[in-house]
Amino acid sequence: MNYDExxxxxxxxxxxxxxxxxxxxxxxxxxxxxxxGGVGSGEGFIENVRxxxxxKLELKTLHNVKxxxxxxxxxxxxxxxxxxxxPMAGMKSNFGGYFTEYEFASILxxxxxxxxxxxxxxxxxxxxxxxxxxxxxxxxGVPSIVFxxxxxxxxxxxxxxVAEEAGAKAVGMDxxxxxxxxxxxxxxxxxxxxTDELKEIISSTSLPVVLKGIMTVEEAKIAYESGAKxxxxxxxxxxxxxxxxxxxxxxxxxxxxxxxxxxxxxDGGVRSGVDVLKMLALGADAVIVGRPVAIAAHGGRxxxxxxxxxxxxxxxxxxxILTGTPDVHINSEIECxxxxxxxxxxxxxxxxx
Ligand SMILES: Cc1cc2nc3c(=O)[nH]c(=O)nc-3n(C[C@H](O)[C@H](O)[C@H](O)COP(=O)(O)O)c2cc1C
Numbered sequence: 001m002n003y004d005e006x007x008x009x010x011x012x013x014x015x016x017x018x019x020x021x022x023x024x025x026x027x028x029x030x031x032x033x034x035x036x037g038g039v040g041s042g043e044g045f046i047e048n049v050r051x052x053x054x055x056k057l058e059l060k061t062l063h064n065v066k067x068x069x070x071x072x073x074x075x076x077x078x079x080x081x082x083x084x085x086x087p088m089a090g091m092k093s094n095f096g097g098y099f100t101e102y103e104f105a106s107i108l109x110x111x112x113x114x115x116x117x118x119x120x121x122x123x124x125x126x127x128x129x130x131x132x133x134x135x136x137x138x139x140x141g142v143p144s145i146v147f148x149x150x151x152x153x154x155x156x157x158x159x160x161x162v163a164e165e166a167g168a169k170a171v172g173m174d175x176x177x178x179x180x181x182x183x184x185x186x187x188x189x190x191x192x193x194x195t196d197e198l199k200e201i202i203s204s205t206s207l208p209v210v211l212k213g214i215m216t217v218e219e220a221k222i223a224y225e226s227g228a229k230x231x232x233x234x235x236x237x238x239x240x241x242x243x244x245x246x247x248x249x250x251x252x253x254x255x256x257x258x259x260x261x262x263x264x265x266x267d268g269g270v271r272s273g274v275d276v277l278k279m280l281a282l283g284a285d286a287v288i289v290g291r292p293v294a295i296a297a298h299g300g301r302x303x304x305x306x307x308x309x310x311x312x313x314x315x316x317x318x319x320x321i322l323t324g325t326p327d328v329h330i331n332s333e334i335e336c337x338x339x340x341x342x343x344x345x346x347x348x349x350x351x352x353x
Contacts, residue, residue, distance in 0.1 A: 001307045006299030013298045017096040020299075024271060024291050025049040026238060033239050034093035034182065036291060044238025048269030051246030055278045055341045060324040068320035069327040070313060074263065074286055075170050075208050075229070077143040080116040081313045082328050083276055085305070086237070086267055086290035087122035087147040087174065087212075089129035093182070098298055101132035107297045109136035109144070111305035115313075118169070119144040120288070123159070125186040130159065137166045145210055147172040149180070152189045153197050157204045164207060170229070171205060176213025176236045198226035210265065215245060220254045223262065230263035237268060237290050248282055252334055255283020273315025277325065281332045281343045 004022075011020030018036045019028040026049060029035060030042025038045025072082040085108045091099050099107070105121060112119040119142045121133020130148070137144045146163035148156050150173055163171045175193060177183065183190045193201070202209045208229035214220050215235060223231050233251050235244035247268035255264050266279050267288035279287045289312070296308035320326075323345050331346040 001300060001303065003296075003308070003311070006296050006304050006308065008299070009304075010295040010299035013096070013098045015096040015098070017094070018291075018295060018298070020295065023049075024295065025269075034090060036094060036294070038238030038242065039240060040242035042238065042242070044235050044240075044242045044244045045269075046238070047246045048235065048238060048248070049271065050269075052248045052269045052271075052275055052278060054339060055248055055282070055343060056337065057274070057278065057281070057319070057323050057343055058345065059322055060345075061322060063324040065321060065324045065326050068317055068325055070317050070320065072286065072328050074118050074143075077118060077169055078116070079118055079143075079286075081276075081316060082280070082286035083309060083312055084118050084120050084145070084265070084286060084288045085112065085293040085309075086288045087120040087133075087172075088290060088294055089122035089124035089132075090182075095294060095298065101126070101128045102135055104294075104297060105132040105136035106139065107302050107305060108293065109133075109140045109142045110302050111309065113140045113142040114302070115306060115309055117309065118142075118286075120172070121146050123147060123149045123174075125183050125188055130162075134162055134166045137168060141167065143169045145170040145172050147174050147210075147212060149173070149177045149183060149188075150175050150190050150193055153200055155189070156201050160201070160205050160207070164205060168207060170208040170210055172210035172212050172230075172232070173201070174212040174232075174234075174236065176215075176234065176240050179240065195222060195226055198222070198228070202227040208263075210263070212265075213240075214254070215247070215250050217254055217257055220258050220262075224258060228262060230265060231258070232265040232267060232288060233284070234265075234267045234288070248279065251279065251282045251284060259283055259285075273312040273317070274319045276312055276316050277319045277323070278343065280328055281325075281330045281345055282334070
């Protein structure tokens with residue numbers, strides 16, 4: 001199995017909704033939402049990939065990091081390495097209808113269980129979208145974060161209870177789904193949340209709450225002060241606001257202020273284990289991968305997803321050797337170098353999330 005095979009199979013199985021490009025960069029599918037692309041011009045997606053490609057690492061091989069440790073811990077769960085599949089729903093509208101919501105959720109949950117990773121489930125206009133993830137969690141027992149759309153407070157709290165009963169390790173809300181037209185069109189209430197609403201939601205559960213779609217220090221502060229235990233620095237893969245900044249560009253400033261106060265997840269344009277290392281070195285505790293996981297699932301089901309994520313783990317391990325990075329708790333300095341950002345990885349980091 002290799003990525004070429006997976007992406008070619010995926011292209012057929014997704015009925016060309018995804019072109020299965022060699023580099024998944026948002027150009028061929030620009031504007032295709034619903035679909036797999038970024039909204040409008042597609043720039044929110046394209047810029048995530050472009051900006052991350054401008055981030056460089058110092059190549060260092062005269063050191064003693066012979067066997068880096070890629071393992072980590074997320075909300076008390078040991079994981080083999082700090083990568084999670086993204087919450088993704090809308091099999092018919094976004095991916096061509098090859099899988100039911102449950103089949104897709106089950107593939108991702110099983111792959112995570114087998115690789116000792118944390119799974120994330122999604123929510124959407126059709127109740128099946130939320131329920132599929134919950135069923136997959138119940139059936140596999142995989143440690144998970146259940147993401148809920150920013151619905152009305154009462155409805156969010158009801159869904160949190162369902163997640164608790166399913167055995168989720170954490171719950172999340174993709175707050176950047178606030179303007180999602182598909183939800184609005186289907187007559188469902190989604191919208192921005194003020195501090196009082198956030199506090200009511202967060203205090204309704206003893207599970208850690210993660211807010212996904214945080215792109216500024218100001219909003220990270222609101223999340224923290226409202227009691228969130230984690231944030232996902234995310235622009236929803238460029239699917240909500242085409243003019244959003246690239247996630248890797250806003251991550252360092254947010255991480256500088258909130259690292260060790262909340263778990264910092266990031267997603268957007270991560271296409272290899274080297275990209276994972278870049279995001280960790282820019283300040284993330286764990287990294288979320290979207291479209292490549294969906295492509296691997298459509299191209300090779302559980303084995304496809306396992307192949308992709310194992311490959312990311314191998315690439316991460318190798319990149320850590322080549323940069324003298326002993327473990328995933330990275331201490332680094334960032335310098336602008338012409339058009340590029342150069343990350344200088346420092347001595348061993350000392351913290352745990
Ligand atoms: C087809 C598709 C469906 C998605 N559905 C959801 C969703 O239901 N909930 C959510 O929080 N994010 C959703 N996302 C966003 C992802 O969770 C993630 O933020 C994004 O895909 C990361 O960027 P990447 O695909 O470039 O890795 C979706 C993304 C795609 C491509």
